[in-house]
Structures are given as C-alpha cells and as structure tokens.
Amino acid sequence: MEIREGAVEIEVPEQESEGVDDAVFFNPVQELNRDLTVATLRAYRDREPRASSYLDAMAASGIRGVRAAADGWEATLCDTDPDAVALCKRNLARNDLDGETAQRDVNALLHEELYDVVDIDPFGTPIPFADAAFANVRNLVCVTATDTAPLCGAHFHSGVRKYSAIPRNTEYHGEIGMRILLSALARTAARYDVGVTPLFSHATNHYVRTYLELDHRATDANETIEEIGHIHHCEDCLHREHEHGLIAHPPETCPACEGNRVLTAGPIWLGATSESAFVVRVGDHVTDDMGTAETARELTATIAAELDRPTHYDQHRLCRQWGVTAIGMDDFLDRLRAAGYGASRTHFGGTTFKTEASVAEIRAAALDDG
Numbered sequence: 316m317e318i319r320e321g322a323v324e325i326e327v328p329e330q331e332s333e334g335v336d337d338a339v340f341f342n343p344v345q346e347l348n349r350d351l352t353v354a355t356l357r358a359y360r361d362r363e364p365r366a367s368s369y370l371d372a373m374a375a376s377g378i379r380g381v382r383a384a385a386d387g388w389e390a391t392l393c394d395t396d397p398d399a400v401a402l403c404k405r406n407l408a409r410n411d412l413d414g415e416t417a418q419r420d421v422n423a424l425l426h427e428e429l430y431d432v433v434d435i436d437p438f439g440t441p442i443p444f445a446d447a448a449f450a451n452v453r454n455l456v457c458v459t460a461t462d463t464a465p466l467c468g469a470h471f472h473s474g475v476r477k478y479s480a481i482p483r484n485t486e487y488h489g490e491i492g493m494r495i496l497l498s499a500l501a502r503t504a505a506r507y508d509v510g511v512t513p514l515f516s517h518a519t520n521h522y523v524r525t526y527l528e529l530d531h532r533a534t535d536a537n538e539t540i541e542e543i544g545h546i547h548h549c550e551d552c553l554h555r556e557h558e559h560g561l562i563a564h565p566p567e568t569c570p571a572c573e574g575n576r577v578l579t580a581g582p583i584w585l586g587a588t589s590e591s592a593f594v595v596r597v598g599d600h601v602t603d604d605m606g607t608a609e610t611a612r613e614l615t616a617t618i619a620a621e622l623d624r625p626t627h628y629d630q631h632r633l634c635r636q637w638g639v640t641a642i643g644m645d646d647f648l649d650r651l652r653a654a655g656y657g658a659s660r661t662h663f664g665g666t667t668f669k670t671e672a673s674v675a676e677i678r679a680a681a682l683d684d685g
C-alpha cells in the first residue's frame with residue numbers, strides 16, 4: 316500500500332490484514348510525531364546550520380529517514396530487519412532520493428560512525444540505545460518512548476528497573492513520565508561528560524517524545540545533573556513540592572495538611588522540558604502538506620506558552636477534591652492571574668494548568684468560596 320506523508324510517497328505494509336505479524340512495522344497514528352520531527356529538524360537546522368547527517372536508527376519502512384532526506388539531510392536508514400532495509404531502499408528510490416541504508420544493530424553502528432542527529436524510535440523503552448547515542452552523537456538526540464505505563468508509575472517495578480528512578484502514578488502522571496525519561500537520559504549522557512538541553516518535549520497517552528541538544532564538556536554534564544531532583548506529593552490534599560539534588564529529603568508529613576501519605580518521585584528532571592522560543596520555531600516550520608498540520612500548530616503553541624514548572628494541576632481533579640463544580644478553563648486561569656499568579660494551560664489535557672500557586676492558594680484565588 317502507498318501513502319503520502321508530507322512531501323514523500325511511501326510504500327508501507329498493509330495494515331490489519333491477517334498473517335502480517337512479522338511485516339515491517341508502520342503505525343499511521345504516529346504521523347503527528349513524524350510531522351513534528353520534520354518541523355523540529357528544520358528548526359534545528361536554523362539553530363545549528365552545520366548539522367547535516369541524520370541517522371534514522373530504527374527505520375522500519377524508512378518513513379522518517381525518507382522525509383528527512385527529502386528535506387536535504389544526509390540520511391542513513393538503519394534497521395536489524397532485512398525486510399525493513401529492503402523497504403527503506405525502495406522508499407528512497409521511489410522518491411528519487413539519495414540516502415544510505417544499513418542492516419545493523421544500531422548500537423554497533425553508533426560506535427563506528429559519527430552522526431550529527433540520531434532518531435531513536437524503538438518498540439517500548441529507548442534506554443537500551445541511550446548509551447551508544449550519547450557517547451557518539453554530535454548535536455541532537457531525538458527519542459520516542461512508548462512504554463508509558465512504566466514511565467508514569469502504572470507499572471511501578473518495570474519503571475524502577477528501566478529508568479533507575481521511582482515514578483509515581485499521580486494525576487499529573489503524563490508529566491512524571493516525561494520527566495522520568497528525561498532524568499534517565501540526562502544521567503546516561505552525563506556518564507560520557509555530555510550535557511543535554513531539552514529543546515522540545517511532548518507527551519500523549521501513547522508515547523513521550525523529546526529532542527535533546529548535546530554539549531560535550533564535563534561542565535555541561537555537571538549543569539545537567541543540577542537539574543535533577545525529587546518531587547514530594549501528598550495523596551491527601553494534592554500539595555506537591557520539589558527539591559534539587561540526587562538525595563531526597565521527603566517530609567515526614569505533608570507541610571500543607573499534615574497527612575502522612577506523602578509520595579516521593581525521582582530522581583526526576585526538574586529543569587525545562589522545552590525551550591519556548593525553539594518550540595515557536597518548530598510551529599513556524601509546520602507546513603500545510605503535513606496531514607496533522609493543525610494539531611501540530613496547536614500543540615506547539617500550547618507547549619511554547621506553558622509555564623516552566625515541574626508539575627501541573629487538573630482543575631477537575633482539584634474540584635472533585637474540594638467538592639465544588641468546575642468552571643470554564645479561561646475563567647479559572649483569569650482568576651489565578653487576577654490574584655497575581657502566573658497561569659498557563661498545558662498540553663497534558665484540556666483541564667490541566669500550570670501555576671506557581673500552591674493548592675491552597677489556587678483554591679483561595681479561583682473559587683468563589685475562596
């Protein structure tokens with residue numbers, strides 16, 4: 316079957332037909348992820364014009380690498396599966412594009428060749444590929460993680476094993492998952508004296524995606540580690556606070572309600588998960604030939620406007636807690652701002668928001684009974 320994505324035409328395996336269990340992988344639902352990848356690569360080239368080589372590390376049909384090649388990147392499409400590599404070759408040829416292919420374990424390839432940008436898009440966790448990527452890539456590491464249950468704390472032990480961190484299944488679990496992933500990636504990079512700056516990160520129910528710019532000095536790695544710490548979350552009143560540092564000092568009781576059900580998550584990334592100005596550029600590089608252009612523009616606009624805070628709230632969850640009726644989000648945020656607090660929506664959900672106000676301050680500012 317042929318599909319068109321962005322400026323290219325791609326042969327992909329038939330979907331949902333019987334007997335194709337070992338067919339080359341293709342997921343049409345990831346089109347948003349791929350459109351944003353193309354826009355991010357464009358924005359990154361504005362930022363770092365010397366970056367030219369792009370490794371599609373787990374290429375499958377090659378759709379990412381072909382789209383990158385169509386945008387002028389020197390693309391290499393790698394996969395362990397010979398059928399995938401054959402399909403990658405056909406898809407490059409179908410679009411009259413130059414590009415290398417490699418039937419290799421990408422961990423081996425990364426130790427032999429240098430790339431400016433590598434895109435890690437595996438089944439499940441990216442952790443088995445993180446060491447080779449951070450040890451060898453020059454500029455940018457793009458990572459997808461589809462194992463959201465371990466990341467978010469829903470599969471607790473799996474999360475602890477994979478990410479060497481304690482995740483917690485709070486009402487902001489999507490953000491916990493993103494930050495647990497960033498923490499594990501940052502700590503891996505630091506082992507190679509590499510510092511990371513998250514330029515753009517987004518999360519859905521199905522995956523977390525992040526783009527990390529690399530700086531290759533030990534001092535950069537030290538600065539990266541300073542962005543790591545812990546979140547203490549009260550299950551009784553939803554108060555939360557964070558502390559920087561690799562050692563956690565959880566309060567014995569909640570400082571807000573004195574309850575004793577305080578959960579600690581970490582080591583977790585407490586720094587910015589995106590660079591607002593860069594995300595604006597990504598949105599500018601979304602083009603009308605992209606099937607998800609409208610969603611991609613909305614998502615980048617929301618993320619660019621998100622306050623830089625390590626957790627977010629959900630108005631409906633808070634209102635349930637307080638036994639009151641929720642109001643429209645615009646009114647709710649206006650009330651917080653009128654009380655002097657910063658407030659923004661988030662991309663984690665339609666009723667979610669970020670603010671520096673505490674739970675008690677939110678209640679006082681935003682509710683008529685406050």
Ligand SMILES: C[S@@+](CC[C@H](N)C(=O)[O-])C[C@H]1O[C@@H](n2cnc3c(N)ncnc32)[C@H](O)[C@@H]1O
Pocket residue numbers: 340341342345349372373374375376377378379393394395396399419420421422436437438
């Ligand atoms: C989720 S699919 C990639 C999807 C593709 N990037 C896309 O956007 O449609 C994961 C691919 O990784 C390949 N793979 C798994 N382990 C690998 C390894 N160690 N090195 C290279 N490729 C690998 C699999 O064969 C599979 O084709």
